Amino acid sequence: MGKKGNSITRGEFVRMALFSAAGVCVGSMIARGNLKDQPLERIPQILTHFDWAFIVDTTRCIGCGACVRACAIENKVPDGYYRTWIERYEIDNNENIYVDSPEGGKRSFKQNRVQNREIVKGFFVPKLCNHCRNSACTQVCPVGATYHSPDGVVLVDRKHCMGCGYCVQACPYGCRYISYDLGTADKCTFCYHRIHRSLATACVQACPRKARVYGNLKDPNDSILAVLHERRYSILKPEMATNPKCYYIGLDLEVI
Amino acid sequence: MKNYSHIKRIFALLIVVGIVGFAIRQLLVPDTFGTLGHYRTASLKDILNLEQIYQSQVACAPCHEDIYNIHEKDVHYSVQCEDCHGQGNIHIAEIVKFLKQNNQKATTSGKYPKEALKTVPTTLVKMPKEYTLEGCLYCHSKLDSRPRGFVQIDPKEHFKTLHVTDGSIRCVECHSPHEPLYLLDPVSEARIHPTIYECDGCHKKPPEKSYKEVKNHPVIFECEDCHTAIVQDFKKREHAFMRCTQCHLYHPENETSGRIYKNGNKQFCLLCHEKKPFKDQRKDRHGLPQIDVAKHLEKMPGIMRKDAQFIQNSKTACLECHYNFIHDSNLIKTLREQKQWAKKVIL
Numbered sequence: 001m002g003k004k005g006n007s008i009t010r011g012e013f014v015r016m017a018l019f020s021a022a023g024v025c026v027g028s029m030i031a032r033g034n035l036k037d038q039p040l041e042r043i044p045q046i047l048t049h050f051d052w053a054f055i056v057d058t059t060r061c062i063g064c065g066a067c068v069r070a071c072a073i074e075n076k077v078p079d080g081y082y083r084t085w086i087e088r089y090e091i092d093n094n095e096n097i098y099v100d101s102p103e104g105g106k107r108s109f110k111q112n113r114v115q116n117r118e119i120v121k122g123f124f125v126p127k128l129c130n131h132c133r134n135s136a137c138t139q140v141c142p143v144g145a146t147y148h149s150p151d152g153v154v155l156v157d158r159k160h161c162m163g164c165g166y167c168v169q170a171c172p173y174g175c176r177y178i179s180y181d182l183g184t185a186d187k188c189t190f191c192y193h194r195i196h197r198s199l200a201t202a203c204v205q206a207c208p209r210k211a212r213v214y215g216n217l218k219d220p221n222d223s224i225l226a227v228l229h230e231r232r233y234s235i236l237k238p239e240m241a242t243n244p245k246c247y248y249i250g251l252d253l254e255v256i
Numbered sequence: 257m258k259n260y261s262h263i264k265r266i267f268a269l270l271i272v273v274g275i276v277g278f279a280i281r282q283l284l285v286p287d288t289f290g291t292l293g294h295y296r297t298a299s300l301k302d303i304l305n306l307e308q309i310y311q312s313q314v315a316c317a318p319c320h321e322d323i324y325n326i327h328e329k330d331v332h333y334s335v336q337c338e339d340c341h342g343q344g345n346i347h348i349a350e351i352v353k354f355l356k357q358n359n360q361k362a363t364t365s366g367k368y369p370k371e372a373l374k375t376v377p378t379t380l381v382k383m384p385k386e387y388t389l390e391g392c393l394y395c396h397s398k399l400d401s402r403p404r405g406f407v408q409i410d411p412k413e414h415f416k417t418l419h420v421t422d423g424s425i426r427c428v429e430c431h432s433p434h435e436p437l438y439l440l441d442p443v444s445e446a447r448i449h450p451t452i453y454e455c456d457g458c459h460k461k462p463p464e465k466s467y468k469e470v471k472n473h474p475v476i477f478e479c480e481d482c483h484t485a486i487v488q489d490f491k492k493r494e495h496a497f498m499r500c501t502q503c504h505l506y507h508p509e510n511e512t513s514g515r516i517y518k519n520g521n522k523q524f525c526l527l528c529h530e531k532k533p534f535k536d537q538r539k540d541r542h543g544l545p546q547i548d549v550a551k552h553l554e555k556m557p558g559i560m561r562k563d564a565q566f567i568q569n570s571k572t573a574c575l576e577c578h579y580n581f582i583h584d585s586n587l588i589k590t591l592r593e594q595k596q597w598a599k600k601v602i603l
Contacts, residue, residue, distance in 0.1 A: 036304040062397040073343045074310040122401030145384035147295035157299035194308035202310040208334040
């Protein structure tokens with residue numbers, strides 16, 4: 001077998017076939033990594049490969065506020081409003097419960113809130129939008145400006161929202177606010193623009209204690225599933241039947 | 257013949273209303289609304305196209321490689337650059353703009369070669385430095401709500417132990433902000449400490465008396481239980497007031513295991529022993545010996561002074577001579593040869 005005309009050897013053919021198969025695989029992976037460069041028609045189909053969820057490990061949180069600061073930078077959250085915040089719970093020996101969150105924990109916590117009392121139990125609980133499967137906020141929107149994306153994230157359409165604030169009232173977790181710059185409702189998006197560029201969300205990136213984990217529930221190799229299979233977790237306000245996708249490890253009964 | 261004109265008029269009106277209504281609906285309902293659900297599909301694209309502002313350590317590493325390498329091996333590796341230095345997107349954008357103006361070419365992966373990065377003037381878009389006392393205390397102030405294993409500092413107590421008289425000094429006067437604890441080995445190489453996890457790790461025999469209540473169990477997981485010889489020797493020495501974990505930091509990774517970071521670095525010793533203007537200078541006060549490193553090296557005998565350069569560069573410089581302040585060097589040597597750091601404790 002010579003290299004006459006268009007004929008190729010079997011080895012060359014196999015090599016070319018393997019390379020082109022590898023090229024298709026790598027190409028499709030890159031395509032999925034840079035979702036923003038995809039045409040709109042292809043996006044919904046790609047999004048069905050994802051189901052984003054979040055884990056907060058309350059036993060690891062030290063209340064430093066790095067997540068709140070990072071979130072404010074990334075999402076241009078105005079002062080006094082929080083997409084994620086940290087609550088501090090202190091329980092004294094008379095079983096009185098003290099809860100506070102000065103500036104959402106953005107400048108951390110300076111001192112114990114309760115002086116001259118013996119604190120028998122104390123912990124921090126970082127909170128963010130729970131991205132509920134049966135969310136109250138999307139049901140009440142009169143114009144369809146807030147919705148569940150095909151990959152299970154609750155988003156706000158800033159061009160379509162008219163800022164009526166109905167969703168802010170409906171959210172049982174207090175995760176929404178009306179942004180006075182935009183005049184629309186605003187909330188945590190799981191850093192939607194980052195996770196689809198294969199970057200961690202700003203709060204996950206910033207957390208020095210790895211108390212926050214995010215991941216894709218549809219990917220069997222994702223670390224989020226390993227954590228969920230190993231640790232005991234809970235959700236906030238299960239009686240509201242919102243079916244949240246934000247799981248809390250070591251959640252205390254006192255947390256509301 | 258009956259007159260149907262009124263019915264025709266009603267139908268005509270209905271058709272007109274229908275057409276006008278349809279036209280108004282076409283105008284009011286935005287494009288791509290309802291193709292996937294009760295929302296505008298194009299808004300997915302709007303959100304995906306948002307700009308990334310918060311960078312990561314990886315973005316800082318190509319230019320600030322020296323600091324990145326120091327920070328990466330410290331316990332604080334997970335603290336992001338931007339948490340102290342502020343947001344980095346403008347800093348990076350301005351530098352990329354500068355490089356493009358000077359016709360520097362990026363490689364195919366979008367990165368610039370090191371030679372090109374060196375041409376960037378250091379004054380271009382300076383980042384803030386937030387090394388205030390408050391900044392460190394965001395994580396390390398003493399609070400009842402913090403997890404008990406986490407390192408927490410009460411500045412007043414900390415200053416008292418170190419004989420610091422000026423209460424307004426910043427942490428960075430002693431601790432380098434990028435490697436505050438001066439570990440001997442990088443964090444990733446730190447030993448995983450074999451935590452005693454199962455009961456029969458120690459209890460081979462049935463217990464002498466019944467311990468029904470868990471809280472009445474004898475505490476056996478002290479350093480001394482396994483490292484008896486070392487701890488008993490240590491208790492006779494000058495540093496006996498210190499806890500083992502002040503130098504051999506124990507960092508729990510999860511409920512059942514942790515890592516031991518070893519300190520013993522020159523700078524680590526100097527955290528307490530360096531002579532600083534804000535420390536109590538009175539000589540009669542018994543307590544903390546304070547060293548002026550340059551003078552200390554000058555005072556050394558002739559043979560050692562030849563090696564001054566070596567001592568200056570050596571990581572374990574203090575311990576080269578002063579090992580016996582901490583541990584008995586012969587004891588450690590024999591233990592190292594026998595590879596018997598811990599004895600089996602059987603109750």
